Amino acid sequence: MFIRAYLRASTEEQDATRAQAELLNFTQSKDVKIxxxxxxxxxxxxxxxxxxARLIADSHPGDILLIEKVDRLSRLxxxxxxxxxxxxxxxxxxxVVVDQLMTHGIINGSEENSMIAKVLTEFMIDLAAAMARDDYETRRKxxxxxxxxxxELGKYQGRQPDLELRENIKLLINEDKSWSQVQNLWKCSRSTIAKAVKG
Structure with a gap:
């Protein structure tokens, strides 16, 4: 049984690795490894x-897909x-969802084969996925x-770029820092760096 952690952010401007520490703390508390x-x-x-898709293809029967919250897996x-x-x-x-205790049974080694536990876990994940989708649609609306x-009020200007961040990126690039170094220092995406360099 391998534990495969899935970390997702919606855009490159967000930090997809944000939950790494939480997943690591969780597995350490269970005395297992990712x-x-x-x-x-x-x-x-x-x-x-x-x-x-790669995670699913790499997995063997019985492996664990570990996520922080159900919405990391689906807002579909x-x-x-x-x-x-x-x-x-x-x-x-x-x-296994860190914030859903009911899904921890397979790691805890308890109730692994209980049909009731499996049905309840599936129901809970379905419900959480539906709620995640509803939250997504509500926020979009x-x-x-x-x-x-x-x-209507003539106040909409669209999403504004972070000019200070772009200036800081340009300074580092002009100091011959690599794009990877800039990413690590400012926790930004490569597309943000490209826009800063271009602009």
Whole structure:
């Protein structure tokens, strides 16, 4: 049984590795180790996630997919969530969610074969996935309403770039720092660096 950690952020500007420490603390508290990590910056509302697909392909029956919260795995519409869940079930991958105690049984070694525990865990994950999707849609709707209202008032200017960050990036690039060094120092994406260099 290998534990495969999946870390996801919605955009390159966000830090996909943010939950690493929490996942590590969790596995240490259970006296187990993470065998590999799969990290990507892709929306949880999209099926096209290469690192998640690689995790599923790399997994053996009985392996564990470890995530911080269910929304790291899915903000998908119900039909697409069913498709992803079927892939996980067909691969015989167990899902363990750090903030969902009910999913910890497979790691704890307790109730691993209990049909009730498995049914409850599946129900809980389905419910959490539905709630994650609902939260995603609600935030998108509120964002659209806010933009519309700002446009009506003539106050909408769109998303503004972080000019201070871009200046700091330019300074480091001019000092012959590598893009990787800049990323590590400022916790920014390569696309942000490209925009700073270009602008």
């Amino acid at each position: 065998a590999s990590q799969y990290i990507e910056s892709k929306s949880g509302a999209k099926m096209d996630r290469p690192e998640l 519409p119900y039909e697409q969530w069913k498709k992803l869940k079927t892939q996980l079930i067909d691969a015989k991958i167990h899902i 509120r964002q659209a309403q806010g933009i519309l209202k700002a446009q």
